[in-house]
Amino acid sequence: MISNRFGSYFVRSAVAVLVALGARSAVAQDARLTLIRDDATRDVVRQVLGAAIARGMPSDPLMSKALEGVAKKATPKRIREAMNALEGRMRRANELLAPTRSVDEMAAGADALYAGVPEKTLKLMRAAAPNRPIAMELGVLTEMVANGVPPKQASKMLLDLMAHGATGAQLTALGSAVQGDVAAGLKPDVALDLRGRGVMSLLPPPPSVNSLNPRGRP
Amino acid sequence: MIARATACALLVAFTAAGAQSPRELSLEAGVLRARQMNRDAHDAIVLGVLWRANDVHFASLFSANASVSRDSVAAAQIIGALAYRPSLQWPLQSEIGISASRFGVTSLGRGGNVSGYLRQRVLIADGGIWGGGAIGSTDRDNIASRGSAVDAGGWYRLGDFTATASIARTFTDDTPLMEAAGIFPLLDGADFSVDDASFAGHYEQRRLSLDAVLTLRNGRGLTLASQSAFFASATWDFTPRVSLALGGGHQLADPVRGTPDATVAQASVRFALRVPRNETEAKGIATFARLEPQDIGSVLTLTVAAPDSVAVEMAASFSDWQPLMLRRIVGGWELKVALKPGRYGVAVRFDGGAWQAPGSLAKIRDGFGGESGLVIIP
Numbered sequence: 328m329i330s331n332r333f334g335s336y337f338v339r340s341a342v343a344v345l346v347a348l349g350a351r352s353a354v355a356q357d358a359r360l361t362l363i364r365d366d367a368t369r370d371v372v373r374q375v376l377g378a379a380i381a382r383g384m385p386s387d388p389l390m391s392k393a394l395e396g397v398a399k400k401a402t403p404k405r406i407r408e409a410m411n412a413l414e415g416r417m418r419r420a421n422e423l424l425a426p427t428r429s430v431d432e433m434a435a436g437a438d439a440l441y442a443g444v445p446e447k448t449l450k451l452m453r454a455a456a457p458n459r460p461i462a463m464e465l466g467v468l469t470e471m472v473a474n475g476v477p478p479k480q481a482s483k484m485l486l487d488l489m490a491h492g493a494t495g496a497q498l499t500a501l502g503s504a505v506q507g508d509v510a511a512g513l514k515p516d517v518a519l520d521l522r523g524r525g526v527m528s529l530l531p532p533p534p535s536v537n538s539l540n541p542r543g544r545p
Numbered sequence: 546m547i548a549r550a551t552a553c554a555l556l557v558a559f560t561a562a563g564a565q566s567p568r569e570l571s572l573e574a575g576v577l578r579a580r581q582m583n584r585d586a587h588d589a590i591v592l593g594v595l596w597r598a599n600d601v602h603f604a605s606l607f608s609a610n611a612s613v614s615r616d617s618v619a620a621a622q623i624i625g626a627l628a629y630r631p632s633l634q635w636p637l638q639s640e641i642g643i644s645a646s647r648f649g650v651t652s653l654g655r656g657g658n659v660s661g662y663l664r665q666r667v668l669i670a671d672g673g674i675w676g677g678g679a680i681g682s683t684d685r686d687n688i689a690s691r692g693s694a695v696d697a698g699g700w701y702r703l704g705d706f707t708a709t710a711s712i713a714r715t716f717t718d719d720t721p722l723m724e725a726a727g728i729f730p731l732l733d734g735a736d737f738s739v740d741d742a743s744f745a746g747h748y749e750q751r752r753l754s755l756d757a758v759l760t761l762r763n764g765r766g767l768t769l770a771s772q773s774a775f776f777a778s779a780t781w782d783f784t785p786r787v788s789l790a791l792g793g794g795h796q797l798a799d800p801v802r803g804t805p806d807a808t809v810a811q812a813s814v815r816f817a818l819r820v821p822r823n824e825t826e827a828k829g830i831a832t833f834a835r836l837e838p839q840d841i842g843s844v845l846t847l848t849v850a851a852p853d854s855v856a857v858e859m860a861a862s863f864s865d866w867q868p869l870m871l872r873r874i875v876g877g878w879e880l881k882v883a884l885k886p887g888r889y890g891v892a893v894r895f896d897g898g899a900w901q902a903p904g905s906l907a908k909i910r911d912g913f914g915g916e917s918g919l920v921i922i923p
Contacts, residue, residue, distance in 0.1 A: 359865055391862050392912065395890065398866035399900050401913040409912035435888055438919075442909060466888040466921040473907035473919060495886075496838070499923040503836070506907055 371403040375410045388434040416440050423449035435465035442472045448482035455489045463495040467502040475515035484523040491530035569597040575813020589614035604628040622646035640664040654686035658803030668875040672701035683803035690719035692800030709745040717800030726798035726806030728770040738765040752782040788815045832903035842885045843922045850877040862890040890917040
């Protein structure tokens with residue numbers, strides 16, 4: 328018994344050490360660290376990245392955030408806070424978007440949450456598209472909310488469009504059109520309503536509508 | 546005076562189209578003293594409204610002015626003008642403008658004028674050249690007259706200073722206007738023809754802008770004329786909304802627009818109903834983003850329209866936030882980059898200032914107290 332316990336403890340410890348060493352190695356191998364000239368900042372970034380990788384988080388979005396902070400002359404403390412906050416949002420997005428695990432989705436979900444998209448929306452979007460990536464849809468949603476469209480309205484429109492089978496190109500075109508309208512002075516909610524209806528008119532009804540009429544003929 | 550002021554506004558609006566504040570709406574109220582040759586001076590109150598809007602293709606301007614005086618020296622004028630340029634990379638810019646006025650100048654009779662002009666500009670890195678023409682019809686005490694002009698010129702910008710030189714040849718049968726200005730024909734009834742050479746300077750820095758124009762006029766053929774005129778004006782911005790404009794000098798008769806020769810002094814207060822939303826807009830900087838879909842991803846073109854004196858830098862997540870080289874184009878800067886599908890953050894900065902989201906992109910918080918622009922590539 329004692330031997331088994333000891334063995335289990337040993338294995339877990341060994342795995343933890345290997346993961347930590349692997350994380351450190353992965354961080355050390357990221358050539359982008361050399362773009363950070365300041366020693367103190369580089370140490371902070373290395374440390375935060377290492378810890379995140381050890382927790383199973385992707386390093387790419389975090390490294391990009393760190394480099395953005397360096398470019399914007401943020402202090403090491405601020406960069407640490409921003410990276411930690413992003414990791415927290417990615418973790419939450421990952422939970423909401425489960426079971427799919429994709430770095431792009433995780434990062435897009437994190438951005439959406441930061442922009443003010445309700446957590447429930449992420450769950451609904453995953454439910455609407457359980458078997459395909461939705462990073463693009465999340466990006467468009469973030470773009471709309473950033474342009475001033477109320478998060479609930481943007482979420483509803485996007486979910487409706489997804490239910491009708493809107494393509495990624497149609498959604499990004501919608502986001503761009505709304506942005507153009509807002510820049511031209513139209514109210515964001517009105518712009519989305521008008522443009523969204525335009526896209527909707529091009530789409531077939533969702534399959535669920537036909538299923539309500541089982542005797543209906545095509 | 547009104548025509549002169551409007552001409553200056555047009556010059557400023559269109560020589561830097563795309564590098565001015567995208568939208569502007571302002572009111573103007575002031576006093577004016579004008580004295581025509583061999584006449585008493587008249588005081589008038591001047592009221593005006595100016596609207597101007599620019600984007601990457603069009604620059605448009607609308608102005609309406611009225612001067613009111615108790616002794617019936619009064620004029621009202623509206624002007625509309627439009628400049629078009631297919632893209633910021635395109636070196637040609639076409640302009641068209643029309644104006645209509647009514648006036649009741651006691652010495653020259655009551656009437657009105659309608660005029661229009663066409664102008665083609667060729668934009669070169671720090672300046673450009675133009676050629677164009679204008680025609681006008683004036684009705685004064687029910688007697689019609691016509692004026693026409695062809696002109697050509699060029700401008701060059703050096704830092705905060707812009708120098709302009711132009712020549713113009715004007716033809717008219719507006720005898721009352723020209724004789725009131727001291728210009729006479731050798732033969733009675735002959736049409737008038739004069740050549741003008743103008744040299745103008747514009748200086749602008751922070752709150753102050755200065756303008757000055759010297760015009761030399763000589764008669765041609767049967768027209769006897771040898772005149773010069775100098776007009777200068779200054780504008781001081783007390784706040785982003787309120788500015789004071791002072792001006793004075795001599796203006797030569799303009800037979801195309803029917804305005805008389807006069808010595809003018811003016812002071813006015815301008816109130817901007819719409820002020821720039823941020824420093825970028827105040828500097829006259831505008832950014833434009835365009836996506837050209839490819840088989841995979843898109844080519845992103847980011848164009849920054851900015852005055853020549855402004856240094857522009859750009860960084861983005863697709864460059865690991867390292868500064869990107871922008872290509873200098875007429876009137877601004879440009880970046881073209883092929884991107885794979887995904888989401889990207891972009892930021893620009895001007896004159897080494899803080900990084901900020903380009904105006905034409907959705908703005909997302911960056912976690913550092915600022916914002917970045919968001920680009921979605923399908």
